[in-house]
Amino acid sequence: MLLLTVVAPAALADWVSDERAMMGTSVSVHLWSDDAQAGQRALEEVFQEAARIDRLMSTYKDESEISKINREAAHGPVPTGDELFGLVQRSIDISVLTRGAFDITFDSVGQHYDFRARQRPDTATVEAERTHINYQLVKLDRAAGSIEFLEEGVRINLGGIAKGYVVERGIDILRHRGIEHAIVTAGGDSRLLGDRRGRPWMVGIRDPREDGEVAISVPLVDEAISTSGDYERYFEEDGVRYHHIIQPSTGKPASGIRSATVFGPDAVITDALSTSVFVMGVKRGLTLIGNLPDYESIVIDATGKVYYSAGLMPPGEGLAD
Secondary structure (H helix, E strand, O other): OOOOOOOOOOOOOEEEEEEEEEOOEEEEEEEEEOOHHHHHHHHHHHHHHHHHHHHHHOOOOOOOHHHHHHHHHHHOOEEOOHHHHHHHHHHHHHHHHOOOOOOHHHHHHHOOOEOOOOEOOOHHHHHHHHHHOOHHHEEEEOOOOEEEEOOOOOOOOOOOOHHHHHHHHHHHHHHHOOOOEEEEEEOOEEEEEOOOOOOOEEEEEEOOOOOOOEEEEEEEOOOEEEEEEOOOOEEEEOOEEEEOOEEOOOOEEOOOEEEEEEEEOOHHHHHHHHHHHHHHOHHHHHHHHHOOOOOEEEEEEOOOOEEEOOOOOOOOOOOOO
């Protein structure tokens, strides 16, 4: 009897890509794999991780851990998992670093916006709710692993840091699977793994006023890049642009900048810092970045003028007035 052994041909090396609507934005994965089938499995694992984090941290899901905290933490400490506790702790640390420019309690006002319906809170609501925007009202007990709010009306939202966390986790997964060249993107946040097979990744910073156009392209290798802009979720009314980046001190959308981009080794940090720079404005924001040696920034102000942090500026050019 003749036994015929059929050996399936090896899957060819190739780029593997996909993009899906998730987390209120678009999440995409683009990677090179010596085995395209293995690359597809790695890609799926990244999307599964993004969905898991969304179930944990989305304020739009009643069953999420963060929604439970928002419902109960004003009435006493709420035990929470290490992962969410750790990200809230990192958020508070960045609030301290930025002197409150980054503040996850912005949602005390932010919850009253509905950008799809073009709805915004009236002046009385903003004035009442902005008193609850204060990261110092969030009490963390590391020993107990619990989170407590020190007054009624406080809400937290990790929208300014969670997408950076998602792309950082995605790259961790790919790295552990042996992938050496990849980019994971969630909204305005991207994390690059290695280079583009011998060439740098060319990452475009969107033109804040020309949809689909790129204002600046930046070559990057093994880096994170995050952009916060007033074009992501917004509507205009009587010539005023209402967008989702809240100035903690006023409870109103921050003004003076169209977009702020931050580069660095950690997407969690670049995500939070891009929001911070947007809120702080050109001079204060770039001064902050200048004190962080591993991070750089490009800012486009309300007139369309482009500013660079010290590490990116040509010799002889100074900081914004």
